[in-house]
Amino acid sequence: MRAYLKRLPAELKELISLAGKVSRETRMPAYLVGGFLRDLLLKKRNFDLDICVEGNGIIFAEKLAKKLRSGIRVHERFGTATLILKGRLKVDVATTRKERYPCCASLPVVSEGSLIEDLMRRDFTINALAFGINQGQGQKLIDPFGGREDLAKGRIRVLHDLSFKDDPTRILRAIRFQQRFGFKIEPKTFLLLKEAIDSGLLYKVNVHRIRDELILMLKEDNPAKQIKALYSLAGLSFISPKLKPGKATYSLFKAIDKEIAWFNKNFPGRRHLDVWLIYLAGLLKPLGLAEIKKICRNLALRGGEEKRIAGFRQSGARIIVSLSKKGASPSRIFSLLEPLSYETIILLAAVSKNKYCRKHIADFLEIYNGMRLYVSGHDLHGLGILPGPVYQKIFAKVLAAKLNAKVSTYEDELALIRRLIQCPGTNALKKQ
Numbered sequence: 001m002r003a004y005l006k007r008l009p010a011e012l013k014e015l016i017s018l019a020g021k022v023s024r025e026t027r028m029p030a031y032l033v034g035g036f037l038r039d040l041l042l043k044k045r046n047f048d049l050d051i052c053v054e055g056n057g058i059i060f061a062e063k064l065a066k067k068l069r070s071g072i073r074v075h076e077r078f079g080t081a082t083l084i085l086k087g088r089l090k091v092d093v094a095t096t097r098k099e100r101y102p103c104c105a106s107l108p109v110v111s112e113g114s115l116i117e118d119l120m121r122r123d124f125t126i127n128a129l130a131f132g133i134n135q136g137q138g139q140k141l142i143d144p145f146g147g148r149e150d151l152a153k154g155r156i157r158v159l160h161d162l163s164f165k166d167d168p169t170r171i172l173r174a175i176r177f178q179q180r181f182g183f184k185i186e187p188k189t190f191l192l193l194k195e196a197i198d199s200g201l202l203y204k205v206n207v208h209r210i211r212d213e214l215i216l217m218l219k220e221d222n223p224a225k226q227i228k229a230l231y232s233l234a235g236l237s238f239i240s241p242k243l244k245p246g247k248a249t250y251s252l253f254k255a256i257d258k259e260i261a262w263f264n265k266n267f268p269g270r271r272h273l274d275v276w277l278i279y280l281a282g283l284l285k286p287l288g289l290a291e292i293k294k295i296c297r298n299l300a301l302r303g304g305e306e307k308r309i310a311g312f313r314q315s316g317a318r319i320i321v322s323l324s325k326k327g328a329s330p331s332r333i334f335s336l337l338e339p340l341s342y343e344t345i346i347l348l349a350a351v352s353k354n355k356y357c358r359k360h361i362a363d364f365l366e367i368y369n370g371m372r373l374y375v376s377g378h379d380l381h382g383l384g385i386l387p388g389p390v391y392q393k394i395f396a397k398v399l400a401a402k403l404n405a406k407v408s409t410y411e412d413e414l415a416l417i418r419r420l421i422q423c424p425g426t427n428a429l430k431k432q
């Protein structure tokens, strides 16, 4: 284990060592658990630390936050806390707990428990390992279910027969980890998973939890592989009976992969993309608008998310036709694309095979997007124009001229405005 820890980046080593100190000072045994530990053993980079504490996770987190001079968000009800750190590190601290599921697919009843009970409530053996971070405790790996061997052999295995019944979102998680790591679902686990699917448990889970797991699948490196595996094992009727992805969907996913890579490479300073939303809109593309809206509502997506997904279905085809015209003017391209989100624009680029359309999208992102005028309302006022809706009209005209390279400098813009207000229609707006 020491060799694994040694290889970690300095910031992680320091954080773990500080957490070890807090563990000693508070006399609360603390452990690295979950995905961080799994990825450490798989030699994969992970900056999301999960720390489990026997005692009081919140007090522990507060002391650690003080040492790190970081912010902290406490979730009193769950006995957990998240440290708010600058940079890429994320730390969640929890008190060890046990869970009891009153019935299938319901939320668990949680109460304090020992470390072993905490590991026992987890989904798969590879996620049910712990590592004591207090040097005084010997810093050893705690592996009650053979997780380390399963990691070495590439196996996804549940801890007990009721695992999928207790929490059917684990069906999606098993597929996600299987595809992410190229692991096999161990034969008995596979039977239990099929049994859970066949008995319709995915229809019984709270939709928010299905949505969260679906989003996680679409955020993976290869969402097409994820959806293919999910569809072949469980179908997608639990989202919509009309959802039947085929070759066209998977080749659209490939095109989306390329467009996202192009966008990230060429526009690193722009807003972070909601990539999952682009894939989800691609997945839903063959469906009618009403069905898409119904799915968005069933999954309880936010208004803005639904708007981006439905908006593509509603006007994507029309916009592509307009953008595919050779010689579309920059102001026309701007007016079509400026109101859209980057996610929608990327989807348009992925869907369209027309070279002009793709060139116009590239021009928009490279040149026109975010183009601003030098003149302001102050200048219009200085020219004697009364404030009102006419300001927007004038700005739109000057911007169109700028996009079409008819004006470039501040003086050009002012000269154009002077010409515009000479027109009989706008003259009356001048100050008396």
Ligand code: CTP
Residues within 6 Å of the ligand: 033, 034, 035, 036, 048, 050, 121, 122, 123, 124, 127, 128, 167, 169, 170, 173
């Ligand atoms: N867990 C679980 N059952 C779930 C969700 C989570 O048992 N339905 C447990 C697992 O032990 C998991 C840990 O909670 O490792 C943390 O959950 P999460 O952060 O969702 O998963 P990670 O394993 O960290 O996965 P990822 O690498 O995708 O973040």
